[in-house]
Amino acid sequence: MRTIAASVPLSGDAQVSYEALTSRLKKLSSLNDIEGIITWDELVMMPEGASEARGAQKAALAELVHLQATSAAMGEAISAAESAGAAEGCPWRRAVIRDARRDYNDAVRLPAELKAKEAELGAKGYAAWVKARKNDDWASFAPVLEELVALRKEMAAACADPGVSAYDYLLDKFERGMTEERLTEIFGELRTKLVPVIAKILAAKPLAHPPALESGTFAEDAQEAFCKHVSAAMGFDFGTGRLDRSVHPFTGGAGPHDVRITTRYDESVFMDAVMGTVHEVGHALYEQGLNKEQDGLPVQRALSMGIHESQSLFWERYIGQSLEFWKAMLPEFHANFPETKDVSADDLYRFINKAKAGFVRVDADELTYSMHVVLRFELERALFGGKVSVAELPDLWREKMRELLGAVPETDTLGVLQDVHWSDGSFGYFPSYTLGAMYACQFHAKAREEIDGFDELVAAGKFTPIRDWLREKIHNVGSLYPSADELCEAVTGAPLDPSIYVEHLNKKYSALYGVAE
Amino acid sequence: MRTIAASVPLSGDAQVSYEALTSRLKKLSSLNDIEGIITWDELVMMPEGASEARGAQKAALAELVHLQATSAAMGEAISAAESAGAAEGCPWRRAVIRDARRDYNDAVRLPAELKAKEAELGAKGYAAWVKARKNDDWASFAPVLEELVALRKEMAAACADPGVSAYDYLLDKFERGMTEERLTEIFGELRTKLVPVIAKILAAKPLAHPPALESGTFAEDAQEAFCKHVSAAMGFDFGTGRLDRSVHPFTGGAGPHDVRITTRYDESVFMDAVMGTVHEVGHALYEQGLNKEQDGLPVQRALSMGIHESQSLFWERYIGQSLEFWKAMLPEFHANFPETKDVSADDLYRFINKAKAGFVRVDADELTYSMHVVLRFELERALFGGKVSVAELPDLWREKMRELLGAVPETDTLGVLQDVHWSDGSFGYFPSYTLGAMYACQFHAKAREEIDGFDELVAAGKFTPIRDWLREKIHNVGSLYPSADELCEAVTGAPLDPSIYVEHLNKKYSALYGVAE
Incomplete structure (x- = not known):
């Protein structure tokens, strides 16, 4: 485990070169x-x-940003800081120079023609996918997917450090330091232990829910008022952020001083907006908690997609989906939705923790979601390892659905064609979701050990000590560590351990569904 | 008068050089x-x-924009288009190359140290002005104002074409092609003819108004609904624009495809929001009506501040402040503000056309506003001509207020210190307001000649033919003409004629106040 040492001041040349570099980076x-x-x-x-x-505006800006990022002057500023020893004596400086070098190498190694081909093939792939999905026609999409796989291999050959495989290069883009080998270990254990738990829960009697929740109408304005209440309670700072509406909820904006989240409201399903908002606020708290002493420097940034997702899922799954959370929010919930006056916190808890097998990843619940991801990882690994051809993917998809969830879709539209991500070549992206869920679970277990009366705080709606714990341990640390495993070890004392996640799911869902653990 | 000739296609080199230039400009x-x-x-x-x-974001962008605008490559692209004869055979191409050259020369002639000094002195001047105004202390502001005058002279010496005076250089920045000589002619005639009209009206008995207008309460939401109704009726396109709230109303955004106006609502004075919105929509219609065939090229841009103001004031003064407009809007007005049910269109017309002498320009009405501008012009002209020192400005201010409006403020805070504009050196800016009002008046007179049943259309709330007339004659023409006088001649058959404006004011206010014309 690395420690965050105090900084030793630089002298003379090293200081000058470091400031010249950081001025460019900012x-x-x-x-x-x-x-x-x-x-x-x-x-x-x-x-x-x-x-x-x-x-046209975005293209003009991107062109200038690329010119700046790949300029000879940037390369020289990095080299000067490196050779003047500006990284010495301070882990923050070391990480700044490390990541400046990494970004620069990435940007200059990529030939312009591959960058152009990526844009072109991304558009072509998306159009082909939309059509193929509509017509349940895998054969029309397969040739473009083959081109996309070939392009990614070509990009990896041009950009990756020597000895790094194409798939490891792709994984690292989303999840720093992650490798196929480590992921095989993690997802292997997850699959082995979780499949029987899922089978047990899905065989149990489904939960029943009050009609006020299942078929009520929830006015948009009341939903928005409730979501704003929840956001503020979680510690979202409206002085450095906004909450608006958009077609697809997201967290965006411009760094820790300007974090903008969005949500959408459907009057027949209040829970989507509430859980969506809790999720985005989780992302937003990470952004708002980034280290302001490192403003504009690479080390300030979020470490990885998986760690970002761990922050949204920490709040969504381990706070928002808990019984204690709904005890805290019940009065405000009743006030905004008077027709739910007879609904209890326990009703709400059971309502948002339904489990059921489905074909579609984006509709999956907490219990089964990770199996959709494991499936995609296993397919990508086989594809990039040359063990399977694009033509074989639909059959392999069905086979793995049967193994993992015991449910096989009748069409490719509901199977191998369901996700947009492969259509622009985003291979290596899916694992981040489930890594995030598992990091979140391990962080949550540690937080409950370290924060006195964790569950009571949640039940009282007092989230500040929890937000501050995450801020100190994770947000403020940014990209100081070179991998999520190392951050995980610094926070919890151990690298990622999938058994913690499986144990959580087994315990929670066995109790909910009244079956033995 | 120039005519907009059909374009003759370019051949070979000329076409290549023109496309290379326009690609950079876009x-x-x-x-x-x-x-x-x-x-x-x-x-x-x-x-x-x-x-x-x-x-920091704006500074980083400005630095890049400046580098692009002053790059050797831009200079070479302009020269290449010029020497290949790309301007021949098409007035649009000619104007594009003319303005690209003008912008480029402006940008490269200004030394970096003057640009830096401008920013520094602007901040210093603003701070000094805020303090001086608060303490009614001209002496503390005077030295900074002297520095600002000296800076502008230095800038003019560096940037102006040979033989152009400093004040003409400054005027041209806001009002293309305008000179001190021409403005002395225009404002001289205006002053001579309008001062007696103002005196006559201000001596008449003030108008009386219904209490529902003078002391009613107008809910913000109802004001916003009414303003949106008015905007849509005027032909503002919400598909390429927005209407929001801000502390100071303005028109902004990003060219004809994305025009964003704002307004503010005060529940005790509905008229400010309504007239403010009509004014900003006038600006917005100009932007939305710019020539889309010239997207991203200098000729597409609005011609001058005065012409921009002519578009806002056309709608505000000659439509929004007309009796016919309120006949059209009365049902919607009553619907939004039921407590005004006994108020007639004539009551509204009289209410928004009150005239009274005041010391403060921003609070001035249609009748007296231009005299505040004439006063500032006469002071600036004397200052830059070396006829008067900064120290003499307060006395000269009082003297001119007596001559023009017969009212002398007791403090400099209500006099020479009232405007922010001189505090950052914006000399030459004020005339645009009144030029705009006069252009608008002359355009309005012409539109009433050319559009069948103009007044009836307004009274019926049918503004489309009027918007389309402005679009064809003014909006779509952008910066094709090198000066507002030439545009004015193209539209109305004559350059700006102040007597049309005075005649309008005399006729309108004599009737309102029941005095002889």
Whole structure:
């Protein structure tokens, strides 16, 4: 485990070279912040008729950002800081220079023609996927997918450090330091232990729910008021953030001083907006908690997609889906939705923790979600390892669905064609979701050990000590550690351990469904 | 009068060089659009805590924009288009190359140290002005104002074409092609003819108004609903624009495809929001009506501040403040403000056309406003011509207030210190307001000649033919003409004629106040 040592001041040349580098990095970060704001604007505020002009604006900005990021001057500033020893004596400086080098190498190694091909093939792949999914026609999508796999291999060959496999290169883009080998270990254990638990729970008698929850109507304004109440209670700072509406909920904006989350409201299902908001606020608290002493520097950034997801899922799964949370929120819930006056915290707890087998990942519940991810990982691994061809994917999909969830979709539209992600070549992306859920579970277990009266705090709606614990241990640390496993070890004393996650699920769902653990 | 000839296609080299230039200009325009969006965001959406980070973002973008605008490559692209004869055969191309050259020369001639001094002195001047105004202490502001005058002279010496005076250089920044000589002619005639009219009206008996208008309460939501109704009726396109709230109303955004206006609501004075909205929609219709075939090119842009103001004031003064407009809007007005059910269109017309002498420009009415502007012009002209020193300005202010409006403020805070504009050196800016009002009046007279049943259309709330007339004659023409006088001649058959404006005011206010014309 690394320790965060106190900083030793630099002298002379080293200080000068470090400041010259950080000044460049901060300007680049400001330009990326602008990209964040205009993207948020595009999704939340922009009038429809401006979309073509916005595309031109983003392209013009991206061109300039790329020129800055790959300039000879940037390369020289990094080399100067490296050779002046500016990394010595301070882990923060070391991480800044490490990540500046990493970003620079990534950017300059990628040939312009591959970058252009990536954009072109991404658009082509998306269009082909939309059509194939609509027509349940895998054969029409397969050739483009083959091209996308070939492109990613080509990109890895051009950009990866020597000896790094194509799939490891792709995994690392989303989850720093993660490898196929380590993931095989983690997901192998997860699969072995969780499959029987899922089978046991799905065989139990389904839960019953009050009609006021299942078929009530929940006014948008009341939902928004309730969501704002929850956000504020969780410690979301409206002085450095906003909460708006958009078609697809997301967390965006421009770094810790300007974090913008969105949600959407459906009057027939209040729980989507509430849980969606809790999830996005989890992401937002991470952003708002990033280390302000490192403003605009690479070390300030979130460590990985998995760790980002661990923060949203910490709040969604381990706070928002807990009985204690609904005890705390019940009065405000009743006040906003008077027709639910007879609904108890326990009713709400049971309502949001239904488990059922389904074919579609995005509709999956807490219990079964990770198996959808394991399936995709196993397919990607086989594809990049040359063990399976694109043509074989649909059959393999069905086979694995049977093994993992005991349910086989009748069409490819509900199977191998369901996700958008492969259509632009985002291989290596799916594991982050489930890694995030498992990191969150391990963090939650540790937080309950370290924070006095954790469950009572949640039941009283007092989330500040919990937010502050996450802020100190995770948010504030940014990208100081080179991998999520190392952060996990620093926070919990051990690298990621899937058995903690399985144990949590087994215990929680066995109790809910009244079956033996 | 220039005519807009059909374009003759270019051949070979000329076409290649023109496309290379326009490609650069469009990228630069896209970056300026981004600046427009993040500035709007800052004023309307941004959380307070992000202001420092936003400052860094804007500085980083401005640096890049400046580098692009002054690059050797841009200079070479302009020269290449010029020497290949790309301007031949098409007035649009000619104007594009003309303005690209003008912008480029402006940008490269300004030395970096003057640009830095401008920013520094602007901040210093603003701080000094805030303090001086609070303490009614001209002497503390005077030295900074002297520095600002000296700076502007230095800038003019560095940037102006040979033989152009400093004040003409400054005027041209806001009002293309305008000179001190021409303005002396225009404002001289205005002053001579209007001063006696003002005196006559101010001596008449004040108008009386229904209490429901003078001391009613007007709910914000009802005001917003009414303002949106008015905006839509005027032809504001919500598919390429937005209407929001901000502390100071403005029109911003990013060119014709994304025009964003704001307003503010005060529950005790509905008229400010309504007239403010009509005014901003006037600006917005100009932006939305710019020539989309010239997207991202300099010729597409609004011609001058005065012409922009002519569009807002056309709608505010000659439509919104007309009796016919209130006949059209009365049912919607009553529907939104039921407590005004006994108020007639004539009551509303009289209410918004009150005239009274005041010391403060921003509170002035239609009748007296221009005299505040004439006063500032005469002071600026004397100051830059070396006829008067900064120390003499307060006395000269009082003297001119007596001559023009017969009312002398007791303090400098209500006099020479009232406006923010001189505090950052914005000399030459004020005339645009009154030029705009006069252009608007002359356009309005012409529109009433050319559009069948103009007054009846307004009284029926049918504004589309009027908007389309402005679009064809003014909006769509952008910066094709090199000066507002030439545009005015193209639209009305004559350059700006102040007597049309005076005649309008004399006729309208004599009738309202029951005195002889």
